[in-house]
Amino acid sequence: xxxxxxxxxxxxxxxxxxxxxxxxxxxxxxxxxxxxxxxxxxxxxxxxxxxxxxxxxxxxxxxxxxxxxxxxxxxxxxxxxxxxxxxxxxxxxxxxxxxxxxxxxxxxxxxxxxxxxxxxxxxxxxxxxxxxxxxxxxxxxxxxxxxxxxxxxxxxxxxxxxxxxxxxxxxxxxxxxxxxxxxxxxxxxxxxxxxxxxxxxxxxxxxxxxxxxxxxxxxxxxxxxxxxxxxxxxxxxxxxxxxxxxxxxxxxxxxxxxxxxxxxxxxxxxxxxxxxxxxxxxxxxxxxxxxxxxxxxxxxxxxxxxxxxxxxxxxxxxxxxxxxxxxxxxxxxxxxxxxxxxxxxxxxxxxxxxxxxxxxxxxxxxxxxxxxxxxxxxxxxxxxxxxxxxxxxxxxxxxxxxxxxxxxxxxxxxxxxxxxxxxxxxxxxxxxxxxxx
Numbered sequence: 374x375x376x377x378x379x380x381x382x383x384x385x386x387x388x389x390x391x392x393x394x395x396x397x398x399x400x401x402x403x404x405x406x407x408x409x410x411x412x413x414x415x416x417x418x419x420x421x422x423x424x425x426x427x428x429x430x431x432x433x434x435x436x437x438x439x440x441x442x443x444x445x446x447x448x449x450x451x452x453x454x455x456x457x458x459x460x461x462x463x464x465x466x467x468x469x470x471x472x473x474x475x476x477x478x479x480x481x482x483x484x485x486x487x488x489x490x491x492x493x494x495x496x497x498x499x500x501x502x503x504x505x506x507x508x509x510x511x512x513x514x515x516x517x518x519x520x521x522x523x524x525x526x527x528x529x530x531x532x533x534x535x536x537x538x539x540x541x542x543x544x545x546x547x548x549x550x551x552x553x554x555x556x557x558x559x560x561x562x563x564x565x566x567x568x569x570x571x572x573x574x575x576x577x578x579x580x581x582x583x584x585x586x587x588x589x590x591x592x593x594x595x596x597x598x599x600x601x602x603x604x605x606x607x608x609x610x611x612x613x614x615x616x617x618x619x620x621x622x623x624x625x626x627x628x629x630x631x632x633x634x635x636x637x638x639x640x641x642x643x644x645x646x647x648x649x650x651x652x653x654x655x656x657x658x659x660x661x662x663x664x665x666x667x668x669x670x671x672x673x674x675x676x677x678x679x680x681x682x683x684x685x686x687x688x689x690x691x692x693x694x695x696x697x698x699x700x701x702x703x704x705x706x707x708x709x710x711x712x713x714x715x716x717x718x719x720x721x722x723x724x725x726x727x728x729x730x731x732x733x734x735x736x737x738x739x740x741x742x743x744x745x746x747x748x749x750x751x752x753x754x755x756x757x758x759x760x761x762x763x764x765x766x767x768x769x770x771x772x773x774x775x776x777x778x779x780x781x782x783x784x785x786x787x788x789x790x791x792x793x794x795x796x797x798x799x800x801x802x803x804x805x806x807x808x809x810x
Contacts, residue, residue: 454547461528464532511533518536711772758801761797
C-alpha cells in the first residue's frame with residue numbers, strides 16, 4: 374500500500390509535461406493536507422520532475438537523463454538570470470540546445486537563430502518576433518519589455534519570452550557558468566547511475582526462513598541479501614555467515630543483521646566506496662527517503678564503475694584541477710619526486726597569502742599522485758593532519774614534496790612538506806583509503 378507521499382509523486386509523474394501544479398490543487402485532488410502536498414512537491418523538484426519559477430509557479434518538466442544533464446530548460450534559465458516571463462508560459466518546460474547573442478545586424482543575427490535555441494538580445498522588437506517565428510525563445514536583457522504582438526506570438530508558438538535586468542554579457546556569463554557546473558556534475562558518478570531503470574533487486578522477506586535463503590543461493594549464486602517487509606521497507610541484511618548453525622525453519626528475521634549501512638541514489642560512488650572499504654562490507658542497499666529498497670550495489674560494481682569513469686574524457690575543471698594546473702613534476706635536491714608551482718591570485722586569501730584550503734587541497738592531490746605510482750587503484754582521503762603552517766605570499770614559488778610513510782592493502786599514508794626558498798612552510802600527514810581494482 375503506497376504512502377500519501379508516494380501517491381503524490383506518482384500523480385505528478387503521470388501529469389503532462391508543461392502542466393502547472395500547486396500545493397492547494399494537489400492537496401484537493403489527492404485528499405491530503407497542504408503540508409504533505411508541499412513536501413511531496415519539494416521532493417519532486419529534487420528528483421527533477423518539476424521546476425518552480427518565480428511569479429509563474431511550479432511546472433511539470435521532463436526528467437533529464439544523466440547524459441543530457443548539461444542541457445537547460447527555459448524554466449531553469451528564468452531562475453538562473455532572476456528573470457520574469459512575459460509570454461509563452463506553456464513552453465517553459467522545453468529544453469534549449471544553444472543560445473545566441475544578438476549583437477549584430479538583424480539580417481546577420483537571424484542566420485544563427487534556429488529552433489530550440491535562445492536569443493539573448495536587448496529591446497529589438499523585430500528580432501524578438503522573427504526569432505519566435507523561427508522556433509527560438511527570447512531573453513530580453515536590460516529590464517526591457519516586449520510588445521503585445523511579440524507576447525501573442527510567444528503564446529501561439531509556446532516559446533517563452535523572458536525579461537531580466539542584467540546586461541547581455543552578464544547574462545551569457547551566468548548561463549555559461551550554470552552549464553559548466555552541470556558538466557562537472559556529470560563527471561561525478563552517483564549510485565543512481567549504477568541502477569538500471571528496470572533493475573529489480575533480489576531480496577528476502579522477514580517471514581522467509583533459512584531454507585529460503587539456501588534456495589536463493591542455489592538459484593542466484595549470491596551469498597548476501599537485503600531483507601524487507603511486505604511494503605518493501607528495508608529491515609536488515611542476511612549473509613551466509615548469519616545462517617551458519619541455524620535450522621532451516623528459523624525465520625530470517627531472527628538471524629539477519631539489523632540496521633545495515635545504506636546509501637541513497639544521490640550518494641557519490643566515491644563516498645559509497647569509502648564506506649564499503651572502511652566498514653569492510655561487500656554489499657550496500659540503496660534506499661529512498663522512506664527507507665524502501667531501490668536496489669543494491671556491490672564493492673566490485675563500484676570499482677568497475679570508477680574505473681570506467683577514469684577512462685572518460687574530462688568535460689569540466691574542478692577547483693582542485695584549477696589549483697594544480699600550474700604545477701609541474703620535478704626532482705628536489707635529494708632526487709625525490711616533487712611538484713613545483715607559483716601561488717596565483719586565485720589561490721590567495723583576502724590578505725594575499727596562500728589560502729589554507731587551497732594548500733590542503735594541493736597537498737592532498739600531491740599525496741594521491743605519489744600513491745598512484747605504487748597503487749593502481751582509486752583512493753579517497755580519510756584523515757588530514759596539518760602539523761605546521763607559515764604564511765606564503767602571492768606569486769612566490771613553492772615546492773611540495775610527498776613521501777610515502779606506509780602503504781598497505783587498504784590504507785596509504787603520505788607525508789607532504791611544502792618549501793619556500795629552501796625553508797619549510799607547511800607539513801601535513803594525509804591518510805587515504807585505497808580501493809583495489
